[in-house]
Amino acid sequence: MIDGVHMLSNSPIQNKYINQTPSSGAMAEKAGRFFPSAITHDSRHTMPYGIYVESAYGSRKQDMDGNEYVDYFGGHGALMLGHRNAEVEACIQEALAAGTHFGSSHHFEVDWAEAVQKLMPSAERIRFTASGTEATLLAMRLARAFTGRTRIARFRTHFHGWHDHMAFGVSNHFDGSATPGVLPQVAAQVVLLDPDDIDSVAATFEREDDIAAVILEPTGGGGGMSPLAPGFVERLREITKQHAVLLIMDEVVTGFRVHKSGAQGLYGVVPDLSSLAKILAGGLPG
Structure with a gap:
C-alpha cells in the first residue's frame, strides 16, 4: 500500500x-x-x-x-x-562544452532575448526568471508598482503558479477565501472573476478602482480545458484600456504553441505584460 x-x-x-x-x-x-x-x-x-x-x-x-x-x-x-x-x-x-553556470553575463542570454522579442509582440523588455510561478509573481508586483494600485484580478480555474496570491480559486476556494497557509490579508488583495461572463468583468472594473492588473490564461483555465468564449480576450483588452488596468497574459502554456507568437499572436491582442516558461527553455533549466 x-x-x-x-x-x-x-x-x-x-x-x-x-x-x-x-x-x-x-x-x-x-x-x-x-x-x-x-x-x-x-x-x-x-x-x-x-x-x-x-x-x-x-x-x-x-x-x-x-x-x-x-x-x-x-x-x-x-x-x-x-x-x-x-x-x-x-x-x-x-x-555544455562551453560551460554550465558562468555566474556572469554572456552572449547566449542576449541571443535568447532577441529571439523572444522577435516572436512575442509584447516583449519590449525581457526579464528571465527561474520559473513560471516567479514570472507571474513579478509581473503582478510590477503592475502594482507601475499603477500605484494594490489589487490583482484573476479568473476562477485559471492557474498561475504557486505563490500566495494565486493559491486559491483554481481547483478550490472559489469564494476567494484563503487556502491554508495563505494570509487572509493577501487573499483580500485578489479579485476573483468569472471566465464566462465578460459583462460581470466590466461591472467589476466599474465598481473597483484599486485593481492594478488582471491576469488570465488566454485560451482558458487548465491550459484551455475550459475554453473562453470567442471574442472574450479581445473584449477584455478593450475593458482594461478603458479602466487603465494592465493586462497580463500568462503564456506559460500557450507561448509559441497556439501560434509562433503565442495567444497574443493568435488573437491579435497585445497585453501589457506576459509570462513565459517551460517551452521558453525547451524543457531545460533556463
Missing part, C-alpha cells in the same frame, strides 16, 4: 495495470517515504500510482518495465519537438 494512495477494489483495469507495472509500483512505494502523496508534481496524481519513466524518444516514453506509451504530455508542453531531438541534442552538447 502506497502512502496516501487509494486502491479500487475488484477493478480489472487497475489489476492489469498493477500486473504490468510492478517496477513503477515498487518505486512509487519507495517515493512515498520521501514525497507527499509519493509524487513531485500535482499533475502526476494517478490511481493507484503513476508510471516511472526509464527513457523517451520522439513522441514515446518507456517505463521501468519496458511498457511503451505515446506521450501526449510532452514534458508539460515544453517539448514541441519531442524527446531527444537530434538537432536540439547537438545544440545542448555544444553549449
